[in-house]
Amino acid sequence: MGWANGRHALVTGGGTGIGAATARMLAAEGAKVTLLGRRREPLEAVAAEFGGTVVTCDITDRDALAKAIDDARAANGPLDYVVLNAGIADSAPFGRTSRESYNRIIATNLTAVFDGAQLALPDLLQGEDKRLVVVASVAGLGGIALAAPYAASKHGAVGLVRSLALEFAKTNLTVNAVCPAFVxxxxxxxxxxxxxxxxxxxxxxxxxxxxxxxxxxxxVAPEEVAASILHLCHPSSRSITGSCLTIDGGVTAA
The missing domain is CATH 1.10.287 (Helix Hairpins)
Structure with a gap:
């Protein structure tokens, strides 16, 4: 098997897109993969490809997320790689953006990242080569018109990643973000x-x-982003922490 043989990877939003592609690649390297999300059907379809574990919950409910992570541990052991990928987007002129829409985006894209990282932390501070990877966005590195709450949520996610990377720099945990453009x-x-x-x-x-x-x-193809996540999880990437790896076709080059 591969370099992740027997290690436990948790991927949120694992039923489609970047999450599904990441789960497949980690499984191909021998990881035991837990797919977490709200909709069981797409999660089960992906998990069936490699014998993964499915756990369903609403990630914006901290108690439900805590139980889901406990269920993942019970199935596959302590967490080694945590990929916080689940997210949502919306667009509207700022003056017509509702507080309800703002709250929903922040809860999913930022608060759930805080909760997921904090709930996984006990596992991630024990053992070698532990990884936390957050799927952010190029919108977290600059402004974006007509999507202020989304950009705010991704800026917050990037700030959280950089702060945790500094806080845990002397441990065996690395904390990084990937920042794709339109995928x-x-x-x-x-x-x-x-x-x-x-x-x-x-x-x-x-x-x-x-x-x-x-x-x-x-x-951008989901597999391109997943390949970058895989690189950050690899043992040779133990000195990469606090990075915001862009996969954006040149957006941030300007």
Whole structure:
């Protein structure tokens, strides 16, 4: 087997997109993978490919998340790699952004990252080569019009990652973020749907518009992001901590 043989990886939002691609790659390296999310059906479909474990919960409910992590430990042992990938997005002019939408995005993209990291911490401070990877966004490194709450949540996630990296720099835990641009995932499909509804463009035209926001003119493949997460989990990456690895087709080069 591979370098992750027998180690336990927890991936939130593991049923689709980046989470699913990451779970597959970690399993291919021999990890025991727990997939965590709200919808059981897509999680089970991915888990069936490699014999993974499925745990369902609403990550914005800390008590439910704590139980889910306990269930993951019971199934596969202490956590070695924790990939906090689950997230949501929305877009609207700031003046028409509701407090309800803001609260929902912050709860999912930031508060749940805080909770997930804190609940996993006892395992991550015991043993060798422990990894915490947060899926943030290039929106966490700069501003983005029409999506202020999303950008705020990802800026918060990046700040949390950098702070934890410093706090635990002398331990065997590394804490990093990956910051992709628009990725070919269901989240981007939903963004394309909103653009289509609001502008009258076809869905294909809306997807092309999103792809063209990446300087290379194409959407990032989930596997490209997953490969970067895998790199950060590898034993040779033990000196990489506090990084915000961009997979963005050149967005942050400008």
């Amino acid at each position: 070919d995932t269901p989240m981007t499909d939903a963004s394309a749907d909103r653009i289509s509804e609001r502008t009258g463009r076809t869905e294909a035209e809306a997807r092309d518009a999103l792809a063209n926001l990446n300087p290379n003119g194409r959407l």
